[in-house]
Amino acid sequence: MRKIILVLLLSLPSSLWAQGTLGLRFEGGLSWMWGGGLEGAGPKTETAIQPQVCAGLFYSCNPAFRLGVEYSYTRMLREQTQPNLLSLPDGGVKGDVYRDLKTNFHTLGVTVEANLLGHRSGKTPLSLYAGTGIGCLFAFGNTYTLGVSNSFKPDGSGNTVHVTGQNELHNYFVPCIPATLSLEYLLFPQVALRISSGYRFVLAGDQELAPKGQVVATVGLCFQLE
Numbered sequence: 001m002r003k004i005i006l007v008l009l010l011s012l013p014s015s016l017w018a019q020g021t022l023g024l025r026f027e028g029g030l031s032w033m034w035g036g037g038l039e040g041a042g043p044k045t046e047t048a049i050q051p052q053v054c055a056g057l058f059y060s061c062n063p064a065f066r067l068g069v070e071y072s073y074t075r076m077l078r079e080q081t082q083p084n085l086l087s088l089p090d091g092g093v094k095g096d097v098y099r100d101l102k103t104n105f106h107t108l109g110v111t112v113e114a115n116l117l118g119h120r121s122g123k124t125p126l127s128l129y130a131g132t133g134i135g136c137l138f139a140f141g142n143t144y145t146l147g148v149s150n151s152f153k154p155d156g157s158g159n160t161v162h163v164t165g166q167n168e169l170h171n172y173f174v175p176c177i178p179a180t181l182s183l184e185y186l187l188f189p190q191v192a193l194r195i196s197s198g199y200r201f202v203l204a205g206d207q208e209l210a211p212k213g214q215v216v217a218t219v220g221l222c223f224q225l226e
Contacts, residue, residue, distance in 0.1 A: 024223045076103045092159065096146065109135020129220050137175075139173065182215065194219070200214040
């Protein structure tokens with residue numbers, strides 16, 4: 001990730017650096033994840049939509065383009081039930097009937113944004129940024145699994161039911177590609193209100209528990225530093 005940021009910054013012409021400015025942004029909002037290992041897993045009521053917080057550092061190369069580095073955090077709780085069990089030769093069944101997923105997601109990414117409405121000025125305080133880039137989704141959590149089995153005695157005199165519980169840590173990281181659309185309104189010369197929406201394409205690969213995508217909607221402030 002550090003090498004990607006360094007290459008992007010060094011590739012800028014010196015003329016862009018000369019007229020550029022640094023800025024900070026802080027946002028909060030909501031997110032929703034689905035797909036992959038989450039299919040068939042219902043969100044718990046309190047986290048059907050997860051809260052999300054974001055912070056970013058951006059460099060405006062000129063009034064129309066800027067580069068940014070962003071961090072975001074969200075927490076997800078999911079439950080999954082399995083009604084179909086594996087049949088055993090003796091007529092019994094076995095399988096996992098319940099799974100509880102608790103995951104903390106940390107996302108770090110580099111973005112490039114273009115201002116579709118031109119530059120900010122006293123006549124045009126409104127900006128509309130479209131952006132994309134590359135990032136990585138870091139997940140840290142645990143999975144609790146409840147399993148049952150039912151076996152019959154050979155003499156047919158009864159059966160035995162076994163209940164098992166297992167708690168496992170799941171830590172992984174997968175790349176992602178963000179796509180964002182943000183509306184910014186200049187409240188003061190150095191402060192803008194930002195309303196942003198976006199989608200992250202998560203490249204989960206063989207990682208079973210990773211989501212396939214995430215929708216994000218946030219509101220925050222941008223501070224231009226001179």
